[in-house]
Amino acid sequence: MDKTAAIFKEFLKGRGLKFTPERKAVLREVFSLHRHFDAETLYQELYRKKVRISRASVYRTLPLLVKSGLIAETLRCQGKTSYEHIYGHGHHDHMLCIGCGKVIEFRSEKIEKLQNEICRRHGFKPVEHRLGIKGYCRECQRKIKMKKKLPLDSAE
Ligand SMILES: [Zn+2]
Ligand SMILES: [Zn+2]
Ligand SMILES: [Zn+2]
Incomplete structure:
Protein backbone atom coordinates (compact mmCIF):
# COMPACT_ATOMS: atom_id res chain seq x y z
CA MET A 1 0.00 0.00 0.00
CA GLY A 90 4.75 22.78 -1.05
CA HIS A 91 2.44 25.54 0.06
CA HIS A 92 1.25 27.99 -2.58
CA ASP A 93 -1.65 30.33 -3.25
CA HIS A 94 -3.96 30.76 -6.23
CA MET A 95 -5.34 33.13 -8.79
CA LEU A 96 -8.51 31.95 -10.51
CA CYS A 97 -9.78 33.29 -13.81
CA ILE A 98 -13.57 33.64 -13.67
CA GLY A 99 -13.61 33.88 -17.45
CA CYS A 100 -12.03 30.57 -18.43
CA GLY A 101 -11.40 28.80 -15.13
CA LYS A 102 -7.63 28.83 -15.44
CA VAL A 103 -5.75 28.55 -12.16
CA ILE A 104 -2.42 30.25 -11.66
CA GLU A 105 -0.29 29.21 -8.71
CA PHE A 106 2.05 31.54 -6.93
CA ARG A 107 4.02 31.85 -3.76
CA SER A 108 5.28 35.07 -2.31
CA GLU A 109 7.61 35.07 0.66
CA LYS A 110 6.63 38.67 1.30
CA ILE A 111 2.94 37.77 1.64
CA GLU A 112 3.71 34.67 3.74
CA LYS A 113 5.85 36.72 6.14
CA LEU A 114 3.34 39.53 6.31
CA GLN A 115 0.54 37.10 7.19
CA ASN A 116 2.60 35.60 10.01
CA GLU A 117 3.43 39.05 11.26
CA ILE A 118 -0.26 40.07 11.31
CA CYS A 119 -1.14 36.87 13.19
CA ARG A 120 1.57 37.54 15.73
CA ARG A 121 0.25 41.03 16.30
CA HIS A 122 -3.15 39.55 17.11
CA GLY A 123 -1.69 36.85 19.32
CA PHE A 124 -3.03 34.35 16.82
CA LYS A 125 -1.32 31.06 16.03
CA PRO A 126 -1.80 30.29 12.31
CA VAL A 127 -2.19 26.69 11.23
CA GLU A 128 -3.31 26.99 7.65
CA HIS A 129 -4.36 29.62 5.18
CA ARG A 130 -5.69 29.83 1.68
CA LEU A 131 -5.30 32.90 -0.41
CA GLY A 132 -7.44 33.04 -3.55
CA ILE A 133 -7.60 35.93 -5.96
CA LYS A 134 -10.41 35.92 -8.49
CA GLY A 135 -10.22 37.90 -11.68
CA TYR A 136 -9.43 37.68 -15.38
CA CYS A 137 -6.34 36.20 -16.98
CA ARG A 138 -4.47 37.99 -19.75
CA GLU A 139 -6.30 36.16 -22.57
CA CYS A 140 -9.74 36.79 -21.08
CA GLN A 141 -8.96 40.47 -20.55
CA ARG A 142 -8.06 40.67 -24.21
CA LYS A 143 -11.31 38.94 -25.24
CA ILE A 144 -13.44 41.22 -23.07
CA LYS A 145 -11.64 44.23 -24.43
CA MET A 146 -12.27 43.14 -28.00
CA LYS A 147 -15.95 42.55 -27.31
CA LYS A 148 -16.58 45.83 -25.57
CA LYS A 149 -14.02 47.80 -27.51
CA LEU A 150 -13.24 49.58 -24.31
CA PRO A 151 -9.88 49.69 -22.62
CA LEU A 152 -9.80 47.67 -19.39
CA ASP A 153 -7.21 49.89 -17.84
CA SER A 154 -5.17 52.88 -18.81
CA ALA A 155 -1.89 51.01 -18.59
CA GLU A 156 -2.39 49.33 -21.96
ZN1 LIG B 1 0.20 31.42 1.17
ZN1 LIG C 1 -9.15 33.36 -18.46
ZN1 LIG D 1 -2.52 24.77 -6.46
Missing part, protein backbone atom coordinates in the same frame (compact mmCIF):
# COMPACT_ATOMS: atom_id res chain seq x y z
CA ASP A 2 1.37 3.42 -0.83
CA LYS A 3 1.81 6.17 1.71
CA THR A 4 -1.34 8.12 0.80
CA ALA A 5 -3.48 4.98 1.09
CA ALA A 6 -1.95 4.22 4.48
CA ILE A 7 -2.68 7.75 5.71
CA PHE A 8 -6.25 7.66 4.45
CA LYS A 9 -6.89 4.22 5.89
CA GLU A 10 -5.58 5.30 9.28
CA PHE A 11 -7.72 8.45 9.16
CA LEU A 12 -10.85 6.45 8.30
CA LYS A 13 -10.15 3.92 11.02
CA GLY A 14 -9.97 6.74 13.57
CA ARG A 15 -13.51 7.71 12.58
CA GLY A 16 -14.86 4.20 12.52
CA LEU A 17 -15.05 4.20 8.73
CA LYS A 18 -13.93 1.54 6.28
CA PHE A 19 -11.42 1.90 3.48
CA THR A 20 -13.93 0.70 0.89
CA PRO A 21 -13.06 -0.03 -2.76
CA GLU A 22 -14.98 3.16 -3.72
CA ARG A 23 -12.90 5.31 -1.39
CA LYS A 24 -9.77 3.58 -2.64
CA ALA A 25 -10.74 4.35 -6.26
CA VAL A 26 -11.37 8.03 -5.48
CA LEU A 27 -8.04 8.31 -3.69
CA ARG A 28 -6.19 6.66 -6.56
CA GLU A 29 -7.84 8.89 -9.13
CA VAL A 30 -7.17 12.06 -7.14
CA PHE A 31 -3.48 11.30 -6.98
CA SER A 32 -3.26 10.43 -10.65
CA LEU A 33 -4.91 13.69 -11.75
CA HIS A 34 -3.34 17.03 -12.45
CA ARG A 35 -3.28 19.43 -9.64
CA HIS A 36 -6.70 21.09 -9.70
CA PHE A 37 -10.01 19.35 -10.16
CA ASP A 38 -13.62 19.48 -9.03
CA ALA A 39 -15.92 16.67 -7.94
CA GLU A 40 -17.72 16.45 -11.29
CA THR A 41 -14.49 16.17 -13.31
CA LEU A 42 -13.32 13.46 -10.98
CA TYR A 43 -16.59 11.57 -11.31
CA GLN A 44 -16.51 11.84 -15.12
CA GLU A 45 -12.94 10.59 -15.18
CA LEU A 46 -13.83 7.54 -13.06
CA TYR A 47 -16.89 6.89 -15.21
CA ARG A 48 -14.76 7.06 -18.36
CA LYS A 49 -12.40 4.50 -16.84
CA LYS A 50 -15.41 2.29 -16.08
CA VAL A 51 -14.87 2.40 -12.35
CA ARG A 52 -18.21 1.54 -10.77
CA ILE A 53 -18.92 4.31 -8.37
CA SER A 54 -21.87 6.59 -7.74
CA ARG A 55 -21.61 10.32 -8.08
CA ALA A 56 -22.72 10.61 -4.44
CA SER A 57 -19.78 8.48 -3.24
CA VAL A 58 -17.35 10.73 -5.07
CA TYR A 59 -18.93 13.84 -3.57
CA ARG A 60 -18.92 12.30 -0.10
CA THR A 61 -15.35 11.04 -0.26
CA LEU A 62 -13.75 14.37 -1.14
CA PRO A 63 -14.52 16.09 2.19
CA LEU A 64 -13.04 13.06 3.97
CA LEU A 65 -9.86 13.42 1.94
CA VAL A 66 -9.75 17.10 2.89
CA LYS A 67 -10.12 16.26 6.59
CA SER A 68 -7.38 13.65 6.32
CA GLY A 69 -5.00 16.38 5.13
CA LEU A 70 -4.24 14.70 1.80
CA ILE A 71 -6.10 17.19 -0.35
CA ALA A 72 -7.32 20.75 0.13
CA GLU A 73 -9.98 22.98 -1.30
CA THR A 74 -8.30 25.53 -3.48
CA LEU A 75 -11.06 27.87 -4.53
CA ARG A 76 -14.80 28.17 -4.72
CA CYS A 77 -16.18 29.87 -7.77
CA GLN A 78 -19.64 29.90 -9.36
CA GLY A 79 -20.83 27.16 -7.03
CA LYS A 80 -17.95 24.86 -7.93
CA THR A 81 -15.31 23.87 -5.44
CA SER A 82 -11.94 22.88 -6.77
CA TYR A 83 -9.47 20.69 -4.99
CA GLU A 84 -5.86 19.68 -5.32
CA HIS A 85 -3.70 17.17 -3.56
CA ILE A 86 -1.36 18.79 -1.10
CA TYR A 87 0.39 15.71 0.20
CA GLY A 88 4.00 16.07 -0.92
CA HIS A 89 3.41 19.53 -2.40
Whole structure:
Protein backbone atom coordinates (compact mmCIF):
# COMPACT_ATOMS: atom_id res chain seq x y z
CA MET A 1 0.00 0.00 0.00
CA ASP A 2 1.37 3.42 -0.83
CA LYS A 3 1.81 6.17 1.71
CA THR A 4 -1.34 8.12 0.80
CA ALA A 5 -3.48 4.98 1.09
CA ALA A 6 -1.95 4.22 4.48
CA ILE A 7 -2.68 7.75 5.71
CA PHE A 8 -6.25 7.66 4.45
CA LYS A 9 -6.89 4.22 5.89
CA GLU A 10 -5.58 5.30 9.28
CA PHE A 11 -7.72 8.45 9.16
CA LEU A 12 -10.85 6.45 8.30
CA LYS A 13 -10.15 3.92 11.02
CA GLY A 14 -9.97 6.74 13.57
CA ARG A 15 -13.51 7.71 12.58
CA GLY A 16 -14.86 4.20 12.52
CA LEU A 17 -15.05 4.20 8.73
CA LYS A 18 -13.93 1.54 6.28
CA PHE A 19 -11.42 1.90 3.48
CA THR A 20 -13.93 0.70 0.89
CA PRO A 21 -13.06 -0.03 -2.76
CA GLU A 22 -14.98 3.16 -3.72
CA ARG A 23 -12.90 5.31 -1.39
CA LYS A 24 -9.77 3.58 -2.64
CA ALA A 25 -10.74 4.35 -6.26
CA VAL A 26 -11.37 8.03 -5.48
CA LEU A 27 -8.04 8.31 -3.69
CA ARG A 28 -6.19 6.66 -6.56
CA GLU A 29 -7.84 8.89 -9.13
CA VAL A 30 -7.17 12.06 -7.14
CA PHE A 31 -3.48 11.30 -6.98
CA SER A 32 -3.26 10.43 -10.65
CA LEU A 33 -4.91 13.69 -11.75
CA HIS A 34 -3.34 17.03 -12.45
CA ARG A 35 -3.28 19.43 -9.64
CA HIS A 36 -6.70 21.09 -9.70
CA PHE A 37 -10.01 19.35 -10.16
CA ASP A 38 -13.62 19.48 -9.03
CA ALA A 39 -15.92 16.67 -7.94
CA GLU A 40 -17.72 16.45 -11.29
CA THR A 41 -14.49 16.17 -13.31
CA LEU A 42 -13.32 13.46 -10.98
CA TYR A 43 -16.59 11.57 -11.31
CA GLN A 44 -16.51 11.84 -15.12
CA GLU A 45 -12.94 10.59 -15.18
CA LEU A 46 -13.83 7.54 -13.06
CA TYR A 47 -16.89 6.89 -15.21
CA ARG A 48 -14.76 7.06 -18.36
CA LYS A 49 -12.40 4.50 -16.84
CA LYS A 50 -15.41 2.29 -16.08
CA VAL A 51 -14.87 2.40 -12.35
CA ARG A 52 -18.21 1.54 -10.77
CA ILE A 53 -18.92 4.31 -8.37
CA SER A 54 -21.87 6.59 -7.74
CA ARG A 55 -21.61 10.32 -8.08
CA ALA A 56 -22.72 10.61 -4.44
CA SER A 57 -19.78 8.48 -3.24
CA VAL A 58 -17.35 10.73 -5.07
CA TYR A 59 -18.93 13.84 -3.57
CA ARG A 60 -18.92 12.30 -0.10
CA THR A 61 -15.35 11.04 -0.26
CA LEU A 62 -13.75 14.37 -1.14
CA PRO A 63 -14.52 16.09 2.19
CA LEU A 64 -13.04 13.06 3.97
CA LEU A 65 -9.86 13.42 1.94
CA VAL A 66 -9.75 17.10 2.89
CA LYS A 67 -10.12 16.26 6.59
CA SER A 68 -7.38 13.65 6.32
CA GLY A 69 -5.00 16.38 5.13
CA LEU A 70 -4.24 14.70 1.80
CA ILE A 71 -6.10 17.19 -0.35
CA ALA A 72 -7.32 20.75 0.13
CA GLU A 73 -9.98 22.98 -1.30
CA THR A 74 -8.30 25.53 -3.48
CA LEU A 75 -11.06 27.87 -4.53
CA ARG A 76 -14.80 28.17 -4.72
CA CYS A 77 -16.18 29.87 -7.77
CA GLN A 78 -19.64 29.90 -9.36
CA GLY A 79 -20.83 27.16 -7.03
CA LYS A 80 -17.95 24.86 -7.93
CA THR A 81 -15.31 23.87 -5.44
CA SER A 82 -11.94 22.88 -6.77
CA TYR A 83 -9.47 20.69 -4.99
CA GLU A 84 -5.86 19.68 -5.32
CA HIS A 85 -3.70 17.17 -3.56
CA ILE A 86 -1.36 18.79 -1.10
CA TYR A 87 0.39 15.71 0.20
CA GLY A 88 4.00 16.07 -0.92
CA HIS A 89 3.41 19.53 -2.40
CA GLY A 90 4.75 22.78 -1.05
CA HIS A 91 2.44 25.54 0.06
CA HIS A 92 1.25 27.99 -2.58
CA ASP A 93 -1.65 30.33 -3.25
CA HIS A 94 -3.96 30.76 -6.23
CA MET A 95 -5.34 33.13 -8.79
CA LEU A 96 -8.51 31.95 -10.51
CA CYS A 97 -9.78 33.29 -13.81
CA ILE A 98 -13.57 33.64 -13.67
CA GLY A 99 -13.61 33.88 -17.45
CA CYS A 100 -12.03 30.57 -18.43
CA GLY A 101 -11.40 28.80 -15.13
CA LYS A 102 -7.63 28.83 -15.44
CA VAL A 103 -5.75 28.55 -12.16
CA ILE A 104 -2.42 30.25 -11.66
CA GLU A 105 -0.29 29.21 -8.71
CA PHE A 106 2.05 31.54 -6.93
CA ARG A 107 4.02 31.85 -3.76
CA SER A 108 5.28 35.07 -2.31
CA GLU A 109 7.61 35.07 0.66
CA LYS A 110 6.63 38.67 1.30
CA ILE A 111 2.94 37.77 1.64
CA GLU A 112 3.71 34.67 3.74
CA LYS A 113 5.85 36.72 6.14
CA LEU A 114 3.34 39.53 6.31
CA GLN A 115 0.54 37.10 7.19
CA ASN A 116 2.60 35.60 10.01
CA GLU A 117 3.43 39.05 11.26
CA ILE A 118 -0.26 40.07 11.31
CA CYS A 119 -1.14 36.87 13.19
CA ARG A 120 1.57 37.54 15.73
CA ARG A 121 0.25 41.03 16.30
CA HIS A 122 -3.15 39.55 17.11
CA GLY A 123 -1.69 36.85 19.32
CA PHE A 124 -3.03 34.35 16.82
CA LYS A 125 -1.32 31.06 16.03
CA PRO A 126 -1.80 30.29 12.31
CA VAL A 127 -2.19 26.69 11.23
CA GLU A 128 -3.31 26.99 7.65
CA HIS A 129 -4.36 29.62 5.18
CA ARG A 130 -5.69 29.83 1.68
CA LEU A 131 -5.30 32.90 -0.41
CA GLY A 132 -7.44 33.04 -3.55
CA ILE A 133 -7.60 35.93 -5.96
CA LYS A 134 -10.41 35.92 -8.49
CA GLY A 135 -10.22 37.90 -11.68
CA TYR A 136 -9.43 37.68 -15.38
CA CYS A 137 -6.34 36.20 -16.98
CA ARG A 138 -4.47 37.99 -19.75
CA GLU A 139 -6.30 36.16 -22.57
CA CYS A 140 -9.74 36.79 -21.08
CA GLN A 141 -8.96 40.47 -20.55
CA ARG A 142 -8.06 40.67 -24.21
CA LYS A 143 -11.31 38.94 -25.24
CA ILE A 144 -13.44 41.22 -23.07
CA LYS A 145 -11.64 44.23 -24.43
CA MET A 146 -12.27 43.14 -28.00
CA LYS A 147 -15.95 42.55 -27.31
CA LYS A 148 -16.58 45.83 -25.57
CA LYS A 149 -14.02 47.80 -27.51
CA LEU A 150 -13.24 49.58 -24.31
CA PRO A 151 -9.88 49.69 -22.62
CA LEU A 152 -9.80 47.67 -19.39
CA ASP A 153 -7.21 49.89 -17.84
CA SER A 154 -5.17 52.88 -18.81
CA ALA A 155 -1.89 51.01 -18.59
CA GLU A 156 -2.39 49.33 -21.96
ZN1 LIG B 1 0.20 31.42 1.17
ZN1 LIG C 1 -9.15 33.36 -18.46
ZN1 LIG D 1 -2.52 24.77 -6.46
